[in-house]
Amino acid sequence: MNYTPFNAIHKALGAKMAPFAGFEMPIEYSGILAEHKTVCEGVGVFDVSHMGEFKVRGPQALAFLQNLVSNDVSQLSIGQVQYAYLPNETGGVVDDLLVYKNSDTDYLLVVNASNTDKDWAWCQAHNPMGADLENCSSQVAQLAVQGPKAIDVIQRLTAVKLADIPYYHFAYGTVAGVDQVLISNTGYTGAGGFELYFPNEAAITMWNALFEAGAPEGIKPIGLGARDTLRLEMGFCLYGNDIDDTISPIEAGLGWVTKFTSDKQFPSRALLEAQMANGVLRKRIGLIMKDRGIARHGYELTDTEGNPIGIVTSGSISPVLNIGIAMGYVEADYAKAGTLICVKVRDRLLSAEVVKMPFRNNH
16 A cells, blocks of 8 residues: 555544555545535645646657657647647547646646556556656645635745746745645536646645645545545546546547547547547446436436436546536437436336536536
């Protein structure tokens, strides 16, 4: 079992701990519902130090990334972040990730904790041009300070003008006396805020400073349970549920981060290009339950007659909407918003409606 630098703090605060991606992580503190509300209305702090970080440097850095990730890294400006994924050889997804551009010869990849080892092996195996790669995952701590009041709290701890960092951009600066903190206007909650990257040795200093500065806003620690309900309300994919090695990114709705420029020769390019041109047989959809019940991962989706048409990949009660919401894959004919389908819960068919995502802002 691995431990983040905040492990003892989580336990001292009475967090419910559980294994996640090889780490002992906090699932909840005061309860998922309360924590979800805190992030939507105020400010909460997630320990996301389990995430993986790879440095990509040298004159071959861009060429390496262009042949590795789906998005067009050449379009990044310095200080900008890009969402992308690693296509595999069979039209599936190795992982989804963020690409940070420090300079023309210096990039940072942030990958999912559960895939860090797999992704690192993939990067090393797909580096014929000899880019300089470094896996610094074990040296980097990360806190996601999320919610509409996050900017006010962090601003008290730094001279960097946070309002000048646009969405999906970043800056380096001193935060709480810690130098060279990567301050990133990103997050997995849809509630606004920043993700802070810093050395493990500064972890306790950073945590204590944030909670002291955020006391007037009622800052709270948030567990992975609320992280999951927050991302589901936004329709964000979770690797291992909504995307994986067997699911096409085009089926998943990730065509918008799939670029086919002449300098990109990533795995499965021809296959994905054909899918973009010709369409796919199934699509990822959002669902709102019409009948009472929860559509859980793995439940079968049917037409109104009970014929199988797909499967649920993520589902929960929405803390904001107070109804069951889910994501899943259905045959393309059933993917249009407004279509009525059913979720098979044990032997019952519960009515649901296909809706546009995100759930939180649109319904």
